[in-house]
Amino acid sequence: MTEPEGRDAAVVARLAGRVVLVTRAAGQAAATVRAVERRGGRALCLPCLELRFDAEEAARALAALRSGPEVPLLITSSNGVASLRAHASDAELARLLAGRPLFAVGRKSAAALQALGLRDCIVPEVTSQLGMADYWSRHGWPTRLIFVRAAHGRDDLPPLLAAHGCRCSLFACYDSVVPEGAPPSEVLEALDEGRVDAVLLGSGATARGLVSRVGIARARRPVAVAISDRVAREAAELGLRVQVVAPTASFDAMLDALARHLDGATSA
Numbered sequence: 230m231t232e233p234e235g236r237d238a239a240v241v242a243r244l245a246g247r248v249v250l251v252t253r254a255a256g257q258a259a260a261t262v263r264a265v266e267r268r269g270g271r272a273l274c275l276p277c278l279e280l281r282f283d284a285e286e287a288a289r290a291l292a293a294l295r296s297g298p299e300v301p302l303l304i305t306s307s308n309g310v311a312s313l314r315a316h317a318s319d320a321e322l323a324r325l326l327a328g329r330p331l332f333a334v335g336r337k338s339a340a341a342l343q344a345l346g347l348r349d350c351i352v353p354e355v356t357s358q359l360g361m362a363d364y365w366s367r368h369g370w371p372t373r374l375i376f377v378r379a380a381h382g383r384d385d386l387p388p389l390l391a392a393h394g395c396r397c398s399l400f401a402c403y404d405s406v407v408p409e410g411a412p413p414s415e416v417l418e419a420l421d422e423g424r425v426d427a428v429l430l431g432s433g434a435t436a437r438g439l440v441s442r443v444g445i446a447r448a449r450r451p452v453a454v455a456i457s458d459r460v461a462r463e464a465a466e467l468g469l470r471v472q473v474v475a476p477t478a479s480f481d482a483m484l485d486a487l488a489r490h491l492d493g494a495t496s497a
Contacts, residue, residue: 243268243269243488243489243491243492244265244268244269244270244484244487244488244491245269245270246269246270246271247269247270247271247426247427247491248270248271248272248273248419248424248425248426248427249265249270249271249272249273249425249426249427249428249429249484249487250272250273250274250275250416250420250425250427250428250429250451251265251272251273251274251275251429252275252276252277252278252428252429252430252431252435252438252439253276253277253278253429253431253435254276254278254279254280254405255274255276255279256280257280258272258274258276260480261429261480262274264480264481264484265484268484268488270426270484273415273416273419273425274416275412275413275416275439275442275443276408277407277408277435277436277438277439277441277442278405278406278407278408278432278434278435278438279405279406279407279408280308280311280403280404280405281403281404281405281406282311282312282315282316282402282403283312283380283401283402283403283404284315284316286312286400286401286402287312287313287315287316287400287402288316289400290313290375290377290400290402291313291316291317291325293375293398293400294325294326294375295325297373297375298325298328298329299328299329300329300373300374300375300398301329301330301331301332301371301373301374301375302326302329302330302331302332302374302375302376302377303332303333303334303361303374303375303376303377303386304331304332304333304334304338304341304342304377305333305334305335305338305358305361305376305377305378305379305382306334306335306337306338306378306379307335307337307338307340307341308379308403308405309338309341309377309378309379309402309403310338310341310342310344310345310377311341311403312377312402312403313377313402314345319345322345323345323346323347326342326345326347327347330351330371331347331349331350331351332350332351332352332353332361332364333350333351333352334352334353334356334357334358334360334361335352335356335478336352336356336479338352339352351364356478357385357459358383358385358386359385359386361386362385362386362389365393370390370393370394370395371390371395372394372395372396373395373396373397373398374390374395374396374397374398375398375400376390376397376398376399376400377400377402378399378400378401378402379401379403379404379405380401380403380404381404381405381434382401387399405432405434405438407437407438407441407442408438408442412442412443416443417443417447420443420447420450420451421447423450425450425451426451426452426491427451427452427453427454427473427487427491428448428451428452428453428454429454429456429480429483429484430453430454430455430456430460430461430464430469430471431456431460431480431483432456432460433459433460433463433464435460436455436460436463436464436467436469437463437467439469440467440468440469445467445468445469448467448469449468449469449470452472452473452487452490452491453469453470453471453472453473454471454472454473454474454475454483454484454486454487455471455473455474455475455483456474456475456478456479456480456482456483457474457475457478458474461474472490473486473487473490474486
């Protein structure tokens, strides 16, 4: 394996030989698996969430976009873009979104819009609904908004929009559910034998899915790495012991924080 240059080179030896449980949905895990392998580790995949689109809600959202070409759009996850792409051609969706104000929470949400050729989207500094609210508090609140989100998404933003006189059309176009069926025996055996060094938790829903799939006893054995303080709190409420919290909300930051944690534990 060729060692990466720069920052990754400093952490690759610390993840060499480590086994990291990747809990992302099956269609979203590949980039995280590559990130683990770049750092010298081995990734085990256990999808703890499965993405499902709501065709009826997506149709309603598309109808709103067609009838209101000037109304701003807010996307809080790349899944929101994927849900619209599943029910409209890329050409039509790009045409519907072009020319209107676009707001994206997080760089991955922005990248999903950019993949359609839409470069002019606003991304708040803080990757959260409250980060979006902070942006609008400084630059002016929209008077109307089309908000595409998850069915069980956080409700931080809608009350604030209403309080500032915004007519918000909310569309729950997708949801994340725990996959059915037993986990792979390879994963269960590795957890039982203590061969999994760490598990990555990218959301509170992922933490709940992990406990649902393998049980709390197994879920507590590896070092738990949370993508944010909020996810760490939600995981703790489930009985998980989060030992590492990423300084910024990304899987690369999670892995680098994990490397520093393991290095410190080894040196102690």
